[in-house]
Amino acid sequence: MLSYSVIILSKFIFAFYLHDNFTAYSFSEISYAIFWGYRFDFASAGVIAFVVTLFDFHKNGMLIFASFLPTALFFNQLSDILYFHESSRHIGYEITDALVDAKSLFMTAFSQHTIFTLFALLFGVLLFVTLFKYLKLSVVPLNKTYVLKKLFLIALTVFFIRGMVQHIPLNPWQANQIGDSKLASLALNATYNVVYSLANKKKKLQKVKLPDVTQETIKESFARLYPNTSSKMSFPLVKTKPNVVFFFLESWSAAYMKPYGFAHTTTPNFDALLQKSIHPTLMIAGGHRTTEGMFTSLTSLQNPLGKSVAKTQLQSFKYSSIIDTLNKEGYSSAFFQGTSKETSGTGSFAQSLGFEQSYGKRDVIERKYKENYWGVQDPDLYNFASQKLQTTLKEPFVIGINGASTHDDKIPKGVQKIDFVKDKSLNNQLNALHFADKALSSFIAKIEKKYPNTIFVLFADHCGGGLTSSLKNYQIPFAIYSKKWIKPHNYHVVLSQRDIAPTLHDILLGDYKKSTTPFTGKSLVREKNHFFADYYHNGILGWIEGDDLVEINSATNTMECFKIENFKKLQSTCQEKEQIMKENALAFTNISQNMLFSNQLQELKKYTQGKENE
Numbered sequence: 041m042l043s044y045s046v047i048i049l050s051k052f053i054f055a056f057y058l059h060d061n062f063t064a065y066s067f068s069e070i071s072y073a074i075f076w077g078y079r080f081d082f083a084s085a086g087v088i089a090f091v092v093t094l095f096d097f098h099k100n101g102m103l104i105f106a107s108f109l110p111t112a113l114f115f116n117q118l119s120d121i122l123y124f125h126e127s128s129r130h131i132g133y134e135i136t137d138a139l140v141d142a143k144s145l146f147m148t149a150f151s152q153h154t155i156f157t158l159f160a161l162l163f164g165v166l167l168f169v170t171l172f173k174y175l176k177l178s179v180v181p182l183n184k185t186y187v188l189k190k191l192f193l194i195a196l197t198v199f200f201i202r203g204m205v206q207h208i209p210l211n212p213w214q215a216n217q218i219g220d221s222k223l224a225s226l227a228l229n230a231t232y233n234v235v236y237s238l239a240n241k242k243k244k245l246q247k248v249k250l251p252d253v254t255q256e257t258i259k260e261s262f263a264r265l266y267p268n269t270s271s272k273m274s275f276p277l278v279k280t281k282p283n284v285v286f287f288f289l290e291s292w293s294a295a296y297m298k299p300y301g302f303a304h305t306t307t308p309n310f311d312a313l314l315q316k317s318i319h320p321t322l323m324i325a326g327g328h329r330t331t332e333g334m335f336t337s338l339t340s341l342q343n344p345l346g347k348s349v350a351k352t353q354l355q356s357f358k359y360s361s362i363i364d365t366l367n368k369e370g371y372s373s374a375f376f377q378g379t380s381k382e383t384s385g386t387g388s389f390a391q392s393l394g395f396e397q398s399y400g401k402r403d404v405i406e407r408k409y410k411e412n413y414w415g416v417q418d419p420d421l422y423n424f425a426s427q428k429l430q431t432t433l434k435e436p437f438v439i440g441i442n443g444a445s446t447h448d449d450k451i452p453k454g455v456q457k458i459d460f461v462k463d464k465s466l467n468n469q470l471n472a473l474h475f476a477d478k479a480l481s482s483f484i485a486k487i488e489k490k491y492p493n494t495i496f497v498l499f500a501d502h503c504g505g506g507l508t509s510s511l512k513n514y515q516i517p518f519a520i521y522s523k524k525w526i527k528p529h530n531y532h533v534v535l536s537q538r539d540i541a542p543t544l545h546d547i548l549l550g551d552y553k554k555s556t557t558p559f560t561g562k563s564l565v566r567e568k569n570h571f572f573a574d575y576y577h578n579g580i581l582g583w584i585e586g587d588d589l590v591e592i593n594s595a596t597n598t599m600e601c602f603k604i605e606n607f608k609k610l611q612s613t614c615q616e617k618e619q620i621m622k623e624n625a626l627a628f629t630n631i632s633q634n635m636l637f638s639n640q641l642q643e644l645k646k647y648t649q650g651k652e653n654e
Contacts (some may be wrong), residue, residue, distance in 0.1 A: 042171075043085035046110050047229050048074060050117030054226065057121055057156060060508045061222055070226065076218055077227030084231040088113060099177060107171035111164050113231055118160045120230030122149050126505030127328050128513045129346065129578055130230050132212070132237040147413040152449055152465055212236055215579065217595045225578055245352040247633050248345040250581070251597040253626045261627035262647045264620070271566050275551040278525050281369065281436040283494040284548070285487065287480065288333060288442040290378070291504035294322060294515040294607070296470060301607040304460045306470050309481030310498065310517065317498075317519035318529045320564060322607065324573035324584060325502045325514045326537040330377075330442055331389050333501030333537060338362055338393050340541040340559040341641065342632040345576040345594075350389040357639045360557040362541040363394030363438060365549060372396065372433040376425045378404075378444025379415035386442070395440060399428070409452040415444030417452055418476050422483035435491070442501060445476040466506065488523060495522040497544065499537070510582060511589065511602075511609045514575040520547070520564075534584050534604070536561055536573035558644040560632060574625065583625035590614070590621045 051074045055062055062070055088109045095101040123131045149157045215228035253261075294300035297307050299314055300322065326336025327343045331350035335343055338361040349355050363373055374397035381387030381400030391398050401415040404424045409417040416424075421443055429437065449468035451457065452475075460470040480498075487494055500516035507513045518535060520526055520543070538561030545552035546563040562571060575582040581592045589602040589609055601618045602609035635644050 041085075042106075043088045043110050043113055044081055046114050046167075047081045047084060047117060047231065050114060050121075051077075051226060051229065053118065054121050054124070058125060061225070065223070069223070073218060073220075073223035073226040076223075077215060077229060080212075080215065080227070080229050080232040084113070084229055084235065087235060096177075102177050103172060103175060106175055106177060107168050110171065111168040114167060115160065115164050116231050116234065117229065118156075119145075119149070120233075122153055122156070123230075124225070125153075128505070128507065128510075129328065130212075130225065130228060130233045132233045144413045148448060151413065152468070214595060222578075245344060245347060245354060245637075247637050248576075248594060250345075250594050250630055250633070251592075251626055253623065253630055257623050258627040258631060258647075261624045262631075265570070265572060265624055265628060266648045267570060269567065269570070273566065275546050276549055277547045277565060278495070280493065281371070282522065282525060282548070283436050283487075283491050284366065284371075284438040284544070285484075285494060285496050286337075286438070286440040287496065287498045288330065288337075288440055288501040289446070289476070289480070289498060289517070290330070290443050290501060291446045292473065292476075292500035292517055293503040293507060293512070294500075294517050295503070295507055295512045296473060297517055300515065300517065304470070306460060306473050307477040307517075309477045310519075313481075313484070313496075313498070313521050314517075314519050316523070316526075316528050317521040318526055318531070318564060319519040320531045320533045320535040320571075323499060323516050323518035323535045323537060323539075324575055325500065325516045326575075328502050328513065330383075330386050330501045334386070334390065334393060334440075335359075336537040337499065337501075337540040340538045340557070340561040341636065342538065342560065342574070342629065343576075344636060345581075345629070345633065346578075351385045354636065355389065355392060357641075359393065359641070361393045362544055362557075363440075365545070365555070365557065366436075366438045367394055367396065369436075369549065371436050371438045373438045374399065374425075374428060374433055375440040375442075376421060376428075377401070377415075377442040378418065378421045379442075379447060383414075390440060397428075397432070399424070401444065412444065412448035412450040414447040418443040418445040418479035419482070422479060422486075426483070426486060429487075429491070435493075443476060443479075445479065446472050446504065448472065451475045469504065469506070484521075492524055495520065495525055495547070497540065499540065509609065510575070510577040510580060510591065511604070512607075513577060514582070515607060520544075531564055531568075533564075533569065533571045534573050534586070535564060535571055539564060539571065553649065556642075558635075558641045558648070560628075560644060560648060572624065572628075574629065581625055581629060583621055585621055585624070588618065588621060590618050590625065592622055592625060 055070050092102060092106045092109060095105055120131050212228055212233050215224040218224050218227050296302050298305045299311055305311065325333055327333055329348050331348045332343045335341065335349050339359045343349065344354065367373055373395045375390035375395040376399045377386055378401055381398060387398040387400055404416045404420055407416060407420045409420055425439060425441055449472045451471050455475055457471050458474060459467065461467050484496055497520050499518040503513050503516060542552040542559040542561050543564040545555055546565050552559055552563055573584040579594050581594055583590050587604045589604055590599050592599045599614060599622050601612045601614040603612045631647055635641050
């Protein structure tokens with residue numbers, strides 16, 4: 041009961057601290073959601089109670105565990121609040137990465153959420169001391185009934201962990217059965233999500249269960265999504281072999297950039313480049329981690345919903361990426377990241393997607409600026425990349441760069457801060473973005489001068505934190521720029537990160553439709569319409585066609601409909617058009633996930649090239 045009470049308290053703190061997520065709900069609705077998740081809460085509390093009672097024959101041992109485990113539970117619950125603030129989802133499979141980056145995570149929490157972190161530490165210490173001093177426990181003698189009692193307790197614990205009486209173990213996605221994605225985040229507690237992830241760590245990653253669709257619906261949907269179109273253009277658009285620089289702009293959220301509706305000019309250099317580039321109105325990210333953004337943008341495939349291919353059984357599969365294709369064309373390749381190469385396994389994952397070399401913060405010896413809590417500042421990373429281009433890589437080259445300046449909100453000492461907004465935390469974040477933007481511009485100018493035959497591909501790997509709207513959590517900037525090769529054009533469409541690879545293929549390599557790579561995205565320079573984008577956010581599948589958005593609850597098969605105006609989603613009435621969009625979303629996602637998990641990705645071409653529809 042003690043552990044259950046700690047969980048309930050932490051859930052109310054969750055709702056209070058992240059109150060911007062729940063402004064549309066009354067206190068009674070929030071309370072209902074908190075207690076609705078009692079199965080997850082009882083399961084988490086049951087595990088702790090079971091571990092404590094394993095020591096019930098030894099008073100001091102039981103007292104230590106009975107004091108420590110509820111305190112650890114409290115810390116885990118509150119740590120998840122900070123993680124949710126940054127990623128808009130509970131921590132799950134990322135827990136192993138959290139242990140690797142524990143120091144960076146703690147320092148980020150302490151610097152960006154100082155009062156909250158101090159409160160958590162103080163309350164945690166008081167909780168432990170109080171329990172240790174005042175908790176009254178009874179020792180159970182080791183007699184002939186001891187084993188029977190333990191067997192009964194094990195059975196009771198399993199009963200709770202399985203979510204009471206049901207035929208399958210309680211799965212975190214079932215929180216969405218409450219029918220509202222935001223309330224579902226309150227119903228599910230972080231500890232259950234972590235325990236479930238750890239318990240299934242050695243098991244294969246499983247597909248998220250989606251509402252079924254018929255074969256006829258699949259056929260009709262893919263015919264709508266991939267109509268047979270022809271182009272009068274000649275591919276590739278660029279007849280030489282230009283160098284390519286991919287900027288995986290760490291945590292750059294379009295919501296904080298003026299071209300995408302923000303009030304202040306936080307990225308003046310990117311904004312200027314945008315006018316010299318080919319770019320859509322908006323791009324939708326394929327996930328909320330760097331590895332998720334890398335996978336979607338380089339392979340043109342959908343991520344496992346809410347997860348990453350990295351560090352799962354799926355990483356062992358062979359994927360065709362735009363980097364692999366460029367390597368075969370004689371390009372040299374390398375990936376540079378400002379954080380540690382071990383963070384989320386990003387370095388090794390980049391190499392599995394085709395980059396021949398991988399470098400992290402420990403490789404960057406020469407530094408002008410002090411590290412932030414995550415890694416080297418962007419100017420130092422860019423300087424290191426420039427050196428490697430001169431000493432290690434040969435032309436034509438393709439490189440990927442993922443900085444660390446915007447992984448934190450600390451700009452280097454001596455850099456002048458700008459007062460963008462009154463909110464101190466957000467202003468720090470915007471200043472880090474502004475600093476990164478200046479470093480980006482300097483690097484592009486330097487590369488342009490030395491390597492004029494270069495194309496720059498600029499997009500965020502994923503969004504940063506603090507965004508309350510599900511749509512805003514996936515809105516990222518995107519532009520393809522080259523003074524020599526790119527004629528500026530603004531396409532009034534919403535793109536998916538999956539569209540990056542086929543667009544580059546058309547520009548650099550030739551007709552992407554003739555490639556053996558199973559692209560699920562489309563080419564911005566070829567298709568003028570028929571684009572669609574998707575995201576998966578806490579059990580909600582978002583699907584965009586034009587300025588229409590539908591959000592489908594994967595657990596209840598219900599949907600809400602919206603119009604996208606000025607980069608915001610406005611509630612609208614669901615009609616026949618939106619029902620067709622729902623069919624398209626479920627057909628595409630079911631097939632994509634089936635092919636991904638069964639390692640039959642080449643089969644996707646049957647659907648995307650119309651062979652399945654003939």
